[in-house]
Amino acid sequence: MDKPISKNASKMGIFSTICLVAGNMIGSGVLMLPAALSLYGRYSFIGWFITCLGAISLGFIFTKLSSWVPESGGPLVFAKKVFGDFIGFQVAWCYWLFSCISNVVLVVTGIAYLSLRFDSFSKTDHMFIGMAIIWGFTAINMISIKCFEKVQILITILKIIPIILFVVCGAFYFDLSVISSLDSVETPWNSISKTVALTLWGFVGIESATIPAAEVRHPSRVIPIAITVGVLITAAIYIIGSATIMSTLDQQVLASSKAPFVDATLKIFGEPYATLMLIFGAITIVGTLNGWVMIQGYLPKSAAEYHIFPKIFQKVNKSGIPVASLIIGGIVMSVTFLWNYTKSTLEQFNFIVELSCFMVVIPYIYSISSALILALTDNRDTFKSKLHLTLFILAIIISFGYVIYAICGIPKDIIVDTMIFVLLSTLGYLFIIKK
Secondary structure (H helix, E strand, C coil): CCCCCCCCCCCECHHHHHHHHHHHHCCHHHHHHHHHHHHHCCHHHHHHHHHHHHHHHHHHHHHHHHHHCCCCCCHHHHHHHHHCHHHHHHHHHHHHHHHHHHHHHHHHHHHHHHHCCCCCCCHHHHHHHHHHHHHHHHHHHHHCHHHHHHHHHHHHHHHHHHHHHHHHHHHHHCCHHHHHHCCCCCCHHHHHHHHHHHHHHHHCCCCHHHCCHHHECCHHHHHHHHHHHHHHHHHHHHHHHHHHHHHHCCHHHHHCCCCHHHHHHHHHHCHHHHHHHHHHHHHHHHHHHHHHHHHHHHHHHHHHHCCCCCHHHHCCCCCCCCHHHHHHHHHHHHHHHHHHCCCCHHHHHHHHHHHHHHHHHHHHHHHHHHHHHHHHCCCHHHCCCHHHHHHHHHHHHHHHHHHHHHHHCCCHHHHHHHHHHHHHHHHHHHHHHCC
């Protein structure tokens, strides 16, 4: 199989690749999850621990897979190499729909942040602002990789610095007794399961650097570093940030909060700083679209180059940018946004997060399974010792158990809705690809 060759002379370096991984994980989750998790009290921290363990294991697996199969496409090429065209198509289908649909969360929560200071926004205003955000970042990605890279680095820096400052300053107000007293209305099992399902959202994107591998300079060296550093940065920000907010705001206040970081900042530092946090929060949420729009453009392009997606997704401009994929993805995002924008922010956030998380665990399961098969067959000699191989298999077991446990926390109606999309992939393969 020939590896797709990038038409861009300029490729992403190690810093911009780390920003792609960390930037795609640090988004609406870091700002909205504390409110969603407040319903489960202290059990949410058990869920965070399980998710971090699962994320580290998944990161270990994706670093290995990226070195064994150094081709663009990430989960789709891993699955295709081991299981063949149909499973590769199914993974690409699920991941592409997941990225398009989940991007709507970023638009919805970004508008919600802006609405906190612009109460005069009507539903029509929300609609037009959402459309502007979607197509604005689509346009940025259509220019060049260099343009994407500069915007991604700037946005990631603007995301991380305010959160770090909040956590450092908020540490003086940290009260462990408040957190330890929080209780959930659910049973411990249900609380932890639902927390794991929600916190999975915080680490979706761990595989981001593997998808545009052909656009990364020295991918076999850079991608593993980017994944490892990205996971560590994200885990620290999510857990410490959530703990600080949960110890600052009353549980009932937090549960109904539309902007937990802003409300916590207002309580600790006052109005001027809360306004600044509001601005940076909007940047954090909306800016995450830059990386995810790129992913939803390059993944179907790779699938089309491997002849498992329609040829239209292969169309590129003079800079080698997959313009057809980006435009089609923008249309899917727009339709999803318009269909769901009448609901409340938290309702939209929870619904789309749960829908997206179930859709993304399918590519994860196939990637984990591919890793096990490749480790025991073609790549067994890449392990320095039996201990190294044993640790890798342990990471596979932990990762597989984690994604299955995450599924247990997803509502059954969401699973049914998502399975419709999965089953449609069979029709897509038969009537679109194989006709």
